[in-house]
Amino acid sequence: MQFENIHSPNYSAENSVLSVFYYAENYQHNIEDDFPAELYSLKKFDSIKSLQEASQNLSIDELNTNILIEVNQETQHEVFQLVDSLKSNWLTRNIIVIFLLTEKDPAIVKKALKQGVSDCYVPPIFFNDVKQRLRFLSFYKQLRSEITDLSQIPTTIYKTPWGKRFLDIFLSSIALLIISPLLLLVAILIKLDSKGPVFYTSKRVGTGYKIFDFYKFRSMRQGADKEVEKLSKNNQYKGESAFFKVQNDPRVTKLGSFLRNTSIDELPQLVNVLKGDMSLVGNRPLPLYEAEKLTTNEWSMRFLGPAGLTGLWQISKRGKKEISERERKKLDNFYASNYSLWLDLKIILKTIPALLQKEKV
Structure with a gap:
């Protein structure tokens, strides 16, 4: 097979540094250890409230920020308030949000996907998969944003x-x-x-x-x-x-x-x-x-x-x-x-x- 890699001057699916806001207690070390600094710019928040406040004050240049958030029975109400605040704002409604559940809970997963959360992971979580999913969703978000100018979309071209x-x-x-x-x-x-x-x-x-x-x-x-x-x-x-x-x-x-x-x-x-x-x-x-x-x-x-x-x-x-x-x-x-x-x-x-x-x- 013959392939040729081309990239938009403003975006690289494989080598771009992704900005990630995250809140996690149980999974804090997994995120810190598995997300290399050369590919991910991590910013940790000590509370869901502080994460929500930061996400509401993003500038236009920061709208490519992604959010990883740990969720359990006790925090789900506060987490869904954060999601609602993002989705109700036209500037932040397309921000990628991924839930990291500490235990299996189909009700949380169902509600999250219905409200527009990008993905939900339940234990056991393989963080290498989370990284791949996050990069692809970011890549796809870029594809959709450039849907009217397909010639500029970064992709791998198959030569027939x-x-x-x-x-x-x-x-x-x-x-x-x-x-x-x-x-x-x-x-x-x-x-x-x-x-x-x-x-x-x-x-x-x-x-x-x-x-x-x-x-x-x-x-x-x-x-x-x-x-x-x-x-x-x-x-x-x-x-x-x-x-x-x-x-x-x-x-x-x-x-x-x-x-x-x-x-x-x-x-x-x-x-x-x-x-x-x-x-x-x-x-x-x-x-x-x-x-x-x-x-x-x-x-x-x-x-x-x-x-x-x-x-x-x-x-x-x-x-x-x-x-x-x-x-x-x-x-x-x-x-x-x-x-x-x-x-x-x-x-x-x-x-x-x-x-x-x-x-x-």
Whole structure:
């Protein structure tokens, strides 16, 4: 694989010094010992109240400060007051806050995530993971702040091998030419079926965490994105999963169900392939809320291979209710490490019979 590192002149995901405010008693030594001074500027507070006062008086130049805070049953009320004060102020509402719980308490975790806390860790806490998560959230915050100027986003750029790129351009151009009457017909039917635009465009994270506009035929009613939290209890991937998929999704329109089961809704992504946002074969680009959960070294490897329209997951597991989150991640990682032109051709040939999925997911 060929990669090239580029960085914004104002930000480096790997080498920048992160400012961290923290309050901790039990975890004080872990933070002091595991966060090297060359990468983290630590400021300790002796009370939650003093931390709250400092966070309320941050200057505009200090808004990239991150907060680590130890939480237990006795301090949770005061901690949530701090979170409320941050979230109610438009200047500080995007500050990254991570909870370090001293004991497992699902109620605190649930409330924290609902109120916009970036992440919660429960014992046993591996502080190396906390560091990686903090750096990725900081990196992602920068990505989002520069979302209108993607050319300046610091990232790792995957250089598509010329053979793969030629195949992408050749096949996607022919396909778009052949199916253009079908695309026009589908567009008309969508307008007749339900209110809303013909195409659904969302921000997706592809190779090297590159963010781009991802195209699909609209298969859901308007405002479907806002219903994700409400439907999370029905997620096919159990627990605190990085992926979100609902069987018999109530947001899908009547026509949308047909478009999804035949994968016709995916056809506009051939334009993404032609533009070079993604390849015909690769790991599926993820929505922002999914990608930001895949931050450990093990699972972020999926972003080090090409993003694609179809891939190993589509031909081997797509639509199967029993697929686990770990299986899907392992398939993505395998492709990122082992992709080749011959593997791509095999996947393309096996994609056609896999298009007609059995499960409504």
